[in-house]
Amino acid sequence: MTRPKIYLFGDSITEESFSVGGWGASLAHHFSRTADVVLRGYSGYNTRWALKVLERVFPASHGGDGGTGTAPIALSVFFGANDACVPDRCSAFQHVPLHEYKQNLHSIVSFFKKRWPTTLVLLITPPPIDEDARCRYPYVENPQGLPERTNEAAGEYARACIGVAGECGIPVVDLWTKMQQYPDWNKDYLCDGLHLTQSGNQVVFEEVITKLREEGLNLESIPVDLPLIADIDPNDPLKSFLQ
Amino acid sequence: MTRPKIYLFGDSITEESFSVGGWGASLAHHFSRTADVVLRGYSGYNTRWALKVLERVFPASHGGDGGTGTAPIALSVFFGANDACVPDRCSAFQHVPLHEYKQNLHSIVSFFKKRWPTTLVLLITPPPIDEDARCRYPYVENPQGLPERTNEAAGEYARACIGVAGECGIPVVDLWTKMQQYPDWNKDYLCDGLHLTQSGNQVVFEEVITKLREEGLNLESIPVDLPLIADIDPNDPLKSFLQ
Numbered sequence: 014m015t016r017p018k019i020y021l022f023g024d025s026i027t028e029e030s031f032s033v034g035g036w037g038a039s040l041a042h043h044f045s046r047t048a049d050v051v052l053r054g055y056s057g058y059n060t061r062w063a064l065k066v067l068e069r070v071f072p073a074s075h076g077g078d079g080g081t082g083t084a085p086i087a088l089s090v091f092f093g094a095n096d097a098c099v100p101d102r103c104s105a106f107q108h109v110p111l112h113e114y115k116q117n118l119h120s121i122v123s124f125f126k127k128r129w130p131t132t133l134v135l136l137i138t139p140p141p142i143d144e145d146a147r148c149r150y151p152y153v154e155n156p157q158g159l160p161e162r163t164n165e166a167a168g169e170y171a172r173a174c175i176g177v178a179g180e181c182g183i184p185v186v187d188l189w190t191k192m193q194q195y196p197d198w199n200k201d202y203l204c205d206g207l208h209l210t211q212s213g214n215q216v217v218f219e220e221v222i223t224k225l226r227e228e229g230l231n232l233e234s235i236p237v238d239l240p241l242i243a244d245i246d247p248n249d250p251l252k253s254f255l256q
Numbered sequence: 257m258t259r260p261k262i263y264l265f266g267d268s269i270t271e272e273s274f275s276v277g278g279w280g281a282s283l284a285h286h287f288s289r290t291a292d293v294v295l296r297g298y299s300g301y302n303t304r305w306a307l308k309v310l311e312r313v314f315p316a317s318h319g320g321d322g323g324t325g326t327a328p329i330a331l332s333v334f335f336g337a338n339d340a341c342v343p344d345r346c347s348a349f350q351h352v353p354l355h356e357y358k359q360n361l362h363s364i365v366s367f368f369k370k371r372w373p374t375t376l377v378l379l380i381t382p383p384p385i386d387e388d389a390r391c392r393y394p395y396v397e398n399p400q401g402l403p404e405r406t407n408e409a410a411g412e413y414a415r416a417c418i419g420v421a422g423e424c425g426i427p428v429v430d431l432w433t434k435m436q437q438y439p440d441w442n443k444d445y446l447c448d449g450l451h452l453t454q455s456g457n458q459v460v461f462e463e464v465i466t467k468l469r470e471e472g473l474n475l476e477s478i479p480v481d482l483p484l485i486a487d488i489d490p491n492d493p494l495k496s497f498l499q
């Protein structure tokens with residue numbers, strides 16, 4: 014059989030999702046005998062840059078197996094944390110205005126819906142921001158001493174992302190809201206005010222699994238690749254491998 | 257660009273390699289912007305069963321991208337822990353005689369060398385066995401109360417695996433020897449006398465990375481997929497995305 018694929022497309026929170034306890038690795042482990050989880054995370058990228066590279070990240074099939082011709086069963090689109098950088102602070106070059114972020118997300122979703130009409134496209138909102146921690150762990154020189162991301166801005170982009178999902182009729186994980194339902198979200202879920210701890214990764218994993226299941230995609234709905242050891246007859250193992 | 261692939265083919269120690277701290281996930285994280293790490297682990301399988309399913313796990317290209325037509329840059333073959341089950345104990349149905357194990361490994365390597373002459377095929381020996389722990393954590397009913405795997409047998413299969421690597425002129429990770437160089441290997445590296453702890457997974461990851469590097473395959477030798485954030489000009493970011 015050919016295993017179905019699940020693509021993870023996003024920024025650093027996707028690129029780092031195979032670190033220890035990462036949500037991408039957890040998905041790959043969860044689907045270890047059923048689907049391939051393919052990492053397409055690009056640290057620092059916003060939706061403007063994502064749009065520029067979309068055709069290169071997901072090239073059309075070209076006869077061999079090098080392209081991405083076969084429709085994946087699912088694909089996550091997880092951008093916004095960089096778009097939401099404050100425009101007049103130290104990471105301004107990553108900022109994308111809110112209305113353009115919405116347009117870009119629409120364009121990205123349309124690209125996938127046109128390429129792969131059957132694929133479950135799942136949006137994920139940016140996480141909340143711990144501004145104090147963002148001042149303590151700057152990524153670039155920060156002479157102003159002000160956080161380059163704010164939780165309020167992240168919330169606006171999260172709501173915009175939810176709006177796009179609604180307009181496109183596709184599911185969305187509202188990570189910004191979900192995480193803030195826990196009192197110590199800023200310390201338990203975030204390691205530097207933006208990126209995820211193991212617990213934060215676990216939240217993303219569980220939310221993604223839940224959304225996939227709501228859309229009919231779970232371990233029971235995907236064929237298992239080759240007989241499980243529990244289904245192999247100890248008295249005649251080779252019987253399981255007749256074609 | 258199309259990312260190169262690294263396949264991980266093996267038994268449960270491969271199938272579980274994307275659990276928290278797993279060696280497969282660590283590889284995927286290490287190569288997060290350069291190569292796709294593809295999981296093909298089948299719990300409980302020995303080399304006899306692996307041979308039966310080889311064509312199904314790695315189907316020839318069939319025009320679309322569903323096959324495995326493009327040569328991966330590397331592929332690990334990690335079997336032997338099940339072949340080495342003691343023939344007259346409770347997991348006897350997984351046992352494969354030593355001479356057949358060698359023949360099977362040869363056949364598996366030949367299959368890949370014929371299919372993909374340029375692919376770096378890496379053998380990994382079975383890990384050492386903690387027999388006391390194997391009695392405490394039985395996988396099947398064990399009325400005899402004897403360990404279904406012994407460290408001595410695992411060592412014989414490990415030496416056979418190293419022999420095959422030598423005969424084929426391909427690299428091998430001697431996990432059986434490497435792990436036993438540490439005094440508390442049985443507690444630190446193994447969680448049930450056979451499968452790996454996070455520390456044990458780390459050993460596999462480091463050994464695999466080292467072998468790949470010795471064979472010329474490392475982060476510097478594989479092109480990065482799209483510009484890194486550090487290489488994007490903050491004053492003119494879009495310049496980086498001109499084709």
